[in-house]
Amino acid sequence: xxxxxxxxxxxxxxxxxxxxxxxxxxxxxxxxxxxxxxxxxxxxxxxxxxxxxxxxxxxxxxxxxxxxxxxxxxxxxxxxxxxxxxxxxxxxxxxxxxxxxxxxxxxxxxxxxxxxxxxxxxxxxxxxxxxxxxxxxxxxxxxxxxxxxxxxxxxxxxxxxxxxxxxxxxxxxxxxxxxxxxxxxxxxxxxxxxxxxxxxxxxxxxxxxxxxxxxxxxxxxxxxxxxxxxxxxxxxxxxxxxxxxxxxxxxxxxxxxxxxxxxxx
Numbered sequence: 001x002x003x004x005x006x007x008x009x010x011x012x013x014x015x016x017x018x019x020x021x022x023x024x025x026x027x028x029x030x031x032x033x034x035x036x037x038x039x040x041x042x043x044x045x046x047x048x049x050x051x052x053x054x055x056x057x058x059x060x061x062x063x064x065x066x067x068x069x070x071x072x073x074x075x076x077x078x079x080x081x082x083x084x085x086x087x088x089x090x091x092x093x094x095x096x097x098x099x100x101x102x103x104x105x106x107x108x109x110x111x112x113x114x115x116x117x118x119x120x121x122x123x124x125x126x127x128x129x130x131x132x133x134x135x136x137x138x139x140x141x142x143x144x145x146x147x148x149x150x151x152x153x154x155x156x157x158x159x160x161x162x163x164x165x166x167x168x169x170x171x172x173x174x175x176x177x178x179x180x181x182x183x184x185x186x187x188x189x190x191x192x193x194x195x196x197x198x199x200x201x202x203x204x205x206x207x208x209x210x211x212x213x214x215x216x217x218x219x220x221x222x223x224x225x226x227x228x229x230x231x232x233x234x235x236x237x238x239x240x241x242x243x244x245x246x247x248x249x250x251x252x253x254x255x256x257x258x259x260x261x262x263x264x265x
Contacts (some may be wrong), residue, residue, distance in 0.1 A: 002259065003259070004247060004257045004258060004259060005247075005257075005258045005259060005260060005261045005262070005263070006247045007030070007247075008068055008071045009261040009262065010246065010247060010258060010262075010263070010264070011066070011068055011098055011100075011125070011262065011264050012065065012066040012067060012068035012098050012261075012262045012264075013063070013064060013065030013066060013067075013261045013262035014063055014065065014067050014068070014262075015067070015068045015069070015070070015071035015072075016055070016060070016067055016068070016069045016070065016071075016086060016090060017052070017055065017069070017070045017071055017072050017073055018051065018052050018055040018056050018070070018073075018082050018083060018085075018086045019049050019050065019051060019052060019070065019072075019073040019079050019082070019083070020035070020040065020041065020049070020050040020052055020073070021035070021041055021045070021046050021047060021048050021049045021050055021073065022046065022047065022049065022072070022073040022074055022076075023047050023049055023074070023076055023078070023079075023142040024047075024074050024076070024102055024140050024141070024142045024143040025046060025047040025140075025141040025142050026139060026140045026141070026143065027138075027139050027140075027141070027204065027207060027209045027213050028139060028169055028197055028200065028203055028204065028207070028209075028217075029046075029203075029207065030198070030199075030203065031071070031072035031073070032046045032207050033202075033203050033206045033207060034072075035072075036206060036207070037206070043206075043207055043208040047141075047142060049073065049076070049078065049079050051079065051082050053082075055086065056082045056085050056086055059089060060086075060089045060090045060093060060095070061093060062093045062094050062095060063095055065096075065261070065262040066095075066096045066097070066098050066123075066262050066264065067090055067095045067096065067097050067098070068097075068098045068100060069083075069086065069087060069090060069097055069098070069099055069100070070083070070100065070101075071100070074101055074102055074143070075099070075101050075103075075104070075107050075111075076104060076107065077104055077106050077107060080106075080107050080110065083107075084110065084111070084114065087099070087111070087115070091115065091118040091121055091122070092118075094121070095121065096121050096122075096123075097118075097121055097122055097123070098123050098125055098264075099111065099122060099123070099124050099125065100125045100126075100127065100166070101124075101125075101126060101127065102126070102127045102128075102140060102143040102144060102149065103124075103126045103144065103148070103149050103152035103153070104144050104148065104152070105144070105148050105151050105152045105155065107152075108124070108152040108155055108156055109152075109155060112155060112156055112159045112161060113159075119160065119161055122161060122162065123161075123162040123163075123164060123190060124153075124156045124161055124162065124163050124164065125163075125164045125165065125166050125193075126149055126152060126153050126163070126164075126165055126166070127149075127165075127166045127167075127168070128146070128149050128150070128153075128165055128166070128167060128180070128184065129166075129167050129168065129169055129170055129171040129172070130146070130170075130171040130172045130176070130180070131146050131172070131176065131179065131180045131183060132146070132172060132176070133145045133146055135171050135172060135216070136171070138212065138213055138216060139171055139213060139216075150183070150184070150187075153165065153184065153187050153188075154187050157187040157188075157189065161189075162189050162190055163187060163188050163189050163190060164188055164189070164190035164191045164192065164193070165184050165188055165191075165192045165193070166193045166195075167180065167181070167192060167193060167194050167195070168193055168194065168195030168196075168246050168248075169195060169196055169197035169198070169200075170194065170195065170196055170197075170220075170225065171220070173220075173224045174224060174225075174229060174232075174233050177194070177233070178237070181237075181240070181243070185242055188242055190242075191242055191243070191244045191264075192242050192243055192244070193243075193244045193245070193246055194237075194243060194244070194245055194246065194249060195245070195246030195247075195248045195249060196220075196221070196225045196230065196246075196248045196249065197217060197220065197221060197225075198248055200217050200221055204217060227252050230249060230252050230253065231252065231253055234249065234253040244264075244265060
């Protein structure tokens, strides 16, 4: 049976993290599901961020392929210092790093200015799944609003860093997604990734999501982002030069799925 590269392995060959828990407290979060399952966190204390000092203090060597940082938490103002320490260590030995975040402007400003010497090794990927703050707040309780995320994207772009966007999971309708892409594409040098909410019924149940979000997810996945509509959206947008498609889309529309980890395509 073929084993396809999915999730973080679509983007990077390896990941590094230094925080347990995440103050974004995203309702759909796969890392929260995993932490609850393995009794490392509960749904009540997931948003309490704890520094993994061992991962902060250790040294990192040169790795084969792109390193994604982070993958199970975010880079937030209250955890910025340990994240900067780890990023410095990963970058100084020559790794290419994919920095993934629902970006706080304060954090991106610091990284952009402090990592000037490593600019060629960095690709920023900012998660922006909606251009509606009401929807963002419903799903990503502690994450920045739309304006702040776009400001962070523009700042990185204006300072000549490589930039990309993850619209996974998409939290708005197809028409709103087209508007979102149009709003962001001029500040993206690399790609805009499109993906739908994975295993949404199971994950929302395990994360203890409230009825309002469940109702919104049900509407998204059974009305707006059905398999038929995903095929229509792909047919309309497949020639867009900056769009890339997550595995959740590929397997529905018939694009070749990736086997090799970290191809980022």
